[in-house]
Amino acid sequence: MTVVAEVRNLRVEIGGRAVVDGVDVSARAGRVTALVGPSGSGKTTTGLALLGEYPPGARVLGHVVTADAVGYVPQHPAAVLNPARRAGALLRDVAALGGGGRREVRARVEEALLSARIPDPGxxxxxxxxxxSGGQQQRVVxxxxxxxxxxxxxxxxxxTGQDAVTKRGxxxxxxxxAARGVAVVLLSHDLDVVRELADEVVVLGGGRVVARGPARSVLGPPSPQPPPAARVARARGPVRLEARHLTAAYGTGRGAAPALDGIGLEVAAGECLALIGRSGSGKTTLGRCLAGLHTDHDGRILWRGAPLPRGVxxxxxxxxxxxxxxxxxPKAAFDEYRPVRDQVARTxxxxxxxxxxxxxxxxxxxxxxxxxTEEQAGRRPGGLSGGELQRAALARALTAxxxxxxxxEITSGLDPVTREAxxxxxxGLRDxxxxxxxxxxxxLAAAAALADRVxxxxxxxxxxxxxxxRLLGAPRHALTRALTGR
Structure with a gap:
């Protein structure tokens, strides 16, 4: 297969510290190459190097050949979409660069939507x-x-952070x-997806290649995983947070997009309520309403029985x-110029x-x-991996x-060991x-381990x-059965 982009003996230093050291990776037309490894192992730095992109201030050594036309689908795609432009306008702007009239532009957009498998494109x-939703943003990118x-x-x-149905899509x-002849470089913690997609797997650890080869030889066959056994709910404590008849939308008038419709829920002291559903079902909007981050809603939000103002x-x-x-x-929630330690302490x-x-x-x-570590805490956000920054975001919230x-979705960007920690x-904080x-x-394994109710x-x-x-072990609704595979 034709090599479209490659790095050989790549070394990337940031502040005198090597985050990638001696790495060789090739992206081949029509093939899927997966980079796997724990958070902070150098996956994202290596993947971006194939596109000719490096962290600010990085010192780069080695041989790098990049493709003329590249695409990057980040873990958090909202960061690369123009927030002031509708998705259709964004895609038409790009399609228009290829020339032609409205019909040709529309045809190219429709072909891209079909290839990206965007449901309900209108x-x-x-x-x-x-x-x-995050899944929809990802498809647009x-x-x-x-x-x-x-x-x-x-x-x-x-x-990562997608429901089982969306993940299959x-x-x-x-x-x-890949079948169109595009080289795909997959950076992932999801080993089942890697086994299904990858032609070659490169395992990174501490910025170095520790193994490479076909997925089956490197990762072995998947181990049978019994459905997670959910914990039995204990006696409930006093209700701390409550939503009553919560209805929310994005936008106003004819352009309004409904997001929540008559939601009611409670979270008690020492209780975990897990919220699951398809991408775009309204989960994040609900969480943002409760935290005062989305103010365009009706209904009541109560803290310890008293009404909470809509906005922060x-x-x-x-x-x-x-x-x-x-x-x-978490990257969007941190000031990129201040040490993480200081931002956590400020809360x-x-x-x-x-x-x-x-x-x-x-x-x-x-x-x-x-x-x-204290050394990691002293870095700016750009000096931490996505998983490390997610842990810092959790620490900042806990100091309140x-x-x-x-x-x-706070476990979505974490490797298995960090996730368990x-x-x-x-x-421990709950109990x-x-x-x-x-x-x-x-x-769903995290929900089973932590949640009293779902x-x-x-x-x-x-x-x-x-x-x-009950819900995870014997779901009744068709959607819940699809999400849990039962």
């Missing part, structure tokens, strides 16, 4: 990026890359892209601290009135509990000492400290709710 094209005639697609954790999308600007320090939100895209100063010295000590202790923590921390958790997730969303409505052991 609805998607009318919406702004923030009105799309993929369609943009195909419109540009990309010869290489680097897909960074494309199935993404696998089919990437297989179809109207909430007191105590109300802000009480309901903390951990974003699926304790701003919301709890802690002294700077005590806040710094608490920040370092919390970061250490989540697996980040919230009543309820809204976690939006984060779940252990959350379980010992009475922390209420709203876990927005497609990770609610299933479809088109902005709760279609099934109940104890975790």
């Amino acid at each position: 609805t998607v094209l009318r919406r702004f990026p923030h009105q799309l 993929l369609a943009q890359a195909l419109l540009r005639g990309a010869r290489v697609i680097v897909a960074d954790e494309p199935t 993404i696998v089919a999308e990437l297989a179809a892209v 600007r109207s909430r007191s320090r105590a109300e802000l601290a009480a309901v903390q939100y951990v974003f699926q895209d 304790a100063v701003r919301l709890r009135g802690a002294t700077p010295e005590r806040a710094r000590e608490e920040a370092l202790r919390t970061l250490a509990e989540l697996g980040l 000492r919230p009543d309820v923590l809204v976690c939006d 984060v779940l252990d921390v959350l379980a 010992r400290g009475g922390l209420g958790l709203l876990l927005i997730t497609h990770d 609610a299933v969303l479809e088109a902005g409505r709760v279609v099934e709710e109940g104890p975790a052991h």
